Each structure stands twice: as C-alpha cells, then as structure tokens.
Amino acid sequence: MKHSRILLAAALALLTTLSAGARKPDSRTGMVEGDAWVFSTPVSTLPAGTCIQFGVNLENAGTKAPLHYKVEFEDGGQWVSDPAFVYEDGLSEYSFRTVSSTFRHPSTFMAVYRLANEVSDTLRVRCRVCSPFATDGSLLSADEPENVVSVKGKHYVGSVLKPLGPGKDYPEECVLLVGNSFTYFFGEPFMLQEIAFSQGTILQVNASLKGGQTFRQHCGLEMTIAQCELERPYRFAFLQGQSQEPAKYAAAPDSLADVCKAFCELSAMVKEAHPDCRVFAERTWAYPALENGGFASLEEFDSMLDKGAAMLAAAAGAEVSYVGRAFAASTKANPDLLVLDHDYKHQSLAGSYLKACVTWLTISGKTRFEGPVPNCGLIPADAAALRKTAESLARKR
Secondary structure (H helix, E strand, O other), rough: HHHHHOOOOOOOOOOOEOOOOOOEEEEEEEOOOOEEEEEEEEEEEEOOOOEEEEEEEEEOOOOOOEEEEEEEEEOOOEEOOOOHEEEOOOOOOOEEEOOOOOHHOOEEEEEEEEEOOOOOHHHHHHHHEHHHHHEOOOOOOOOOOOOEEEEOOOOOOOOEEEEEEOOOOOOOOEEEEEEEEHHHHHHHHHHHHHHHHOOOOEEEEEEOOOOOOOOOHHHHHHHHHHHHHHHEEEEEEEOOOOOHHHHHHHHHOOHHHHHHHHHHHHHHHHHHOOOOOOEEEEEOOOOHHHHOOOOHHHHHHHHHHHHHHHHHHHOOOEEEEOOOHHHHHHHOOOOOOEEOOOOOOOOOOHHHHHHEEEEEHHHHHOOOOOOOOOOOOOHHHHHHHHHHHHHHOOOOO
C-alpha cells in the first residue's frame, strides 16, 4: 500500500527516564524547583568533541505548571549547561520558558551541544525546573493539581536525543522557525538540524510552533514575540502561517489586507532585533482536502499560494521559500511516494523530509547535497528521490 512507506513520528522520539512523581510516561505532576525531566539513550563510547542533538516539546496541562527550565547535559560526571543557551528575565536564568495551559502553546527547545569529555554507556540530558515560579506568577507547589506538564505528542515529536558525530570546525548558523502543524508534523525542524550537520553546519534552531496559527495570531503570541526578540544572531527566519492564508489573500487582497499587514509586522519584529536576518515567507502546498482548501481546483489553490507568498514577501521586503513547488514536483515525478499524510492535507514523513531538504538548500544557497545525508527514518531510495527533487528546485532559483 502507498501508506506503507510512511513511518510513525514516534519512531523519532526517545523514551524519557522519570524520577518519582511521574503520573504516566509522558506527564508529570507537582514539579517544583530542582525537579527534572531526564532524557537518556544508550550509546557506545562517544569521544570528547562529539556533537549531540537534543530537542523537546513540553506543554503545560495546568495553569500552575513550572515557568522556567534549564537544559543541562551530563558531561564528565557533572550536569552542565551551555552558556549560549541560557537567558535571563529578571526572575531566573533559564534555557526556555513555558506559558499557561490556557494558551495551549507547547514550548519547543532545540540545541546541538558539543561534549567536553568522553561519554560511555548512556547519554543523558535533563530539563530542570530552575525557578520557584509557576506560569501565573505564583509559587510552585508539589500538591497543586494544576501543576501538570507533559511531553507533547499528537503529531509533535516529543523528544530527540542522538549523537551527530564530530564537528570541531563546523560553523554555526542560527535560524528562527515560526509556524504551525505544516512545520512541526513528523519533526521537520529536527530533520533540518540533522541534515545541516551532515553538510558540515551546526544549525541552532529556535521555534514557536502552534497548530492552526495565522500570521495575525502569531503576532500576539507571547512565545512567538519572545523568540523573535531573543538575543540570538538569527541569519534566517522562516515564517509560516495558516495553510490557506497566502492563497486567500492573493484572491482578495483588499478584504484580507490584514493578512499582509500581520506578515509585515511579524517580519519587522524579526528585523528590528536582527537587522541582518533574511526573512522568508514559506510558500506551502496545495492539498485536495477541504475541497482544495476552498478553491475551485487544486491547480487554482496552488497558483494562488504562489502568487500570495510572493505578494507577502514583496510587501515586507522578504523572500519566498518555495516548499510547495517541491511538493508538486515530487508528486508528479514520484506519485507513489506520498508527501501528504492520511488526511490529504498535512505533510507525511516524506513531506517533512522534503521540506527540510528545501529549507536547508535555501539556507546554504547550494544546489546539491554533498556526501552522505541522513534518511531520517525513510527508505534510502525514497529519501534520495526527495533530495533530488529539492536539488532540482534549488537549481531554478
């Protein structure tokens, strides 16, 4: 069957090792300062200098869950935190913050660390509650029933922990991803980071990802604002809104003028904090679900996405990342390699991989991949076909 090639995102996520107080494998209740999520994976000996990839999506399931976390990895028998990933807000030094469950917005944290010492047997990373404060400003309580936090599931990849290899002389690039399910399905940001490493670059990614969000909604999200204004030297920012927004704006620019206004505001927010950052409007893909997104045909939907993304980018002085063109080209060249999931709307594992490939070639400015490239859970032949499609699109820039 065609869908037999699509693997579950859970295959990418690693199990968590939890201390006392765990309610179930993906949820904790009553966490207070000093408590931690501990993520581990067995390894053979990893020499000093090995780069490791870690990422987690945490979502508060109560209004009085922990506000601040510091991410630390076990290195030389000690728990250490990379200073490059520690921030300060007047309340605490932290690696990432969360928001109240009222907003249902998971916190995405991603980083590539370099080990200072050899690690054998087990690789461990933890997210430690590093302040006494809950998201509502009150003090954390172990007995508070609203003090609940979970590793996010349901199409998010909950956690990733893996050695990437030595990367002593690799340059680093900082990237911002703002989007929704068309970005987080099947862990596309993690794929992007892994592919970049295979090409000789350490990609440090910050992201604000929440399902179904429009550009206007992102403009008002606490986490999106914080990530846009974060003191990281972003070189690239990819802004992805609700899947029909650019097409509908292109079809009715006067009545939907706020779509453009919101995109320009979001872009300006990034550029104000990072003047040298290249901002991209992500041109996503047309899909047959919901009667072609409400358009007369799939072809019209696709054409309007192209037009709308170009209009938004032009208004904001931004650029366009033409991911959707790669989806159309892949479907035409390899119809049995499904880039859409079972709902015929969201991307499949293959689609997320293709998106990551297009994004990396956009960041690097290259038109081809060099050397071995990770398949990220796909059949090697399928991954190679998707990379070929991405390369073909890159050559037309």
